[in-house]
Amino acid sequence: MQPVVKLEDIHKTYSNGEIEVRAVRGVSIDIHRGDFVALMGASGSGKSTLMNLLGCLDRPTRGRYFLDGIDVSGLDRNELADIRNQKLGFVFQGFNLLARTTALENVELPMLYSPQRISSRVMRDRAMQSLEIVGLGKRFDHYPSQLSGGQQQRVAIARALVNQPQVLLADEPTGNLDSRTSVEVMGVFQRLNDQGITILMVTHELDIAHYCRRNLILRDGLIVSDVQVHPRLLSAVELKKLDDAEAAAKLTAAH
Numbered sequence: 001m002q003p004v005v006k007l008e009d010i011h012k013t014y015s016n017g018e019i020e021v022r023a024v025r026g027v028s029i030d031i032h033r034g035d036f037v038a039l040m041g042a043s044g045s046g047k048s049t050l051m052n053l054l055g056c057l058d059r060p061t062r063g064r065y066f067l068d069g070i071d072v073s074g075l076d077r078n079e080l081a082d083i084r085n086q087k088l089g090f091v092f093q094g095f096n097l098l099a100r101t102t103a104l105e106n107v108e109l110p111m112l113y114s115p116q117r118i119s120s121r122v123m124r125d126r127a128m129q130s131l132e133i134v135g136l137g138k139r140f141d142h143y144p145s146q147l148s149g150g151q152q153q154r155v156a157i158a159r160a161l162v163n164q165p166q167v168l169l170a171d172e173p174t175g176n177l178d179s180r181t182s183v184e185v186m187g188v189f190q191r192l193n194d195q196g197i198t199i200l201m202v203t204h205e206l207d208i209a210h211y212c213r214r215n216l217i218l219r220d221g222l223i224v225s226d227v228q229v230h231p232r233l234l235s236a237v238e239l240k241k242l243d244d245a246e247a248a249a250k251l252t253a254a255h
């Protein structure tokens with residue numbers, strides 16, 4: 001089967017006047033459907049640069065990038081924006097929710113930018129489904145300030161899923177969360193991955209990478225390690241401890 005992400009000798013060089021920084025120096029990787037990848041590496045190793053390239057937010061200086069079979073390396077800004085909207089979902093460290101907007105409305109947002117017009121009823125139904133997947137169906141009318149950090153990140157995950165992306169990209173999604181809440185969020189990612197969703201996340205915590213299935217390490221712009229791991233699966237008992245009983249019930253049912 002063709003990989004959902006294929007990077008062929010990808011380079012990214014930043015030029016600021018006379019200084020050149022070779023942030024990514026020839027990365028080739030295949031990511032297959034259903035992969036759950038942690039991208040690790042020290043600060044400055046090129047993780048964010050690589051994620052920006054993968055997320056079609058920036059273009060490589062050299063090399064080719066095939067996303068879902070499409071060569072996106074040569075596309076212009078507008079074309080990249082369309083691809084991003086159709087094929088990718090993003091989760092950030094800082095949640096990036098709109099404060100004066102309910103959970104449901106936050107999740108509806110990406111559908112407003114969809115190229116095809118979607119009726120408000122369909123938007124609402126899809127956003128509700130997405131919130132139910134992350135165990136927050138009952139909190140749809142809550143504002144971000146009324147939700148815990150873990151719940152806010154789950155809303156952000158629901159938002160990332162709402163356009164049914166091919167790949168979910170997450171940059172330090174547990175970076176702002178305590179360790180217990182981080183595990184809760186990793187439980188949500190594991191359940192999504194069990195359902196076949198492809199996930200690629202940046203983390204600098206080895207502990208978090210252990211919940212993924214494949215670990216990549218970047219050093220000085222190069223992949224220096226790429227290993228399959230036996231993921232640490234959350235047990236039913238651990239899941240029961242999660243603060244949201246609804247989420248726990250769903251997660252347990254999935255195991």
Ligand code: ADP
Binds near residue numbers: 023043
């Ligand atoms: P990481 O996310 O692993 O910390 P980055 O991708 O942010 O690494 O950075 C990799 C290298 O590229 C670093 O040396 C950084 O200083 C440099 N860099 C990142 N972004 C830019 C930019 N916009 N202009 C110039 N240099 C940059």
Ligand code: MG
Binds near residue numbers: 047048049
């Ligand atoms: Mg970074």
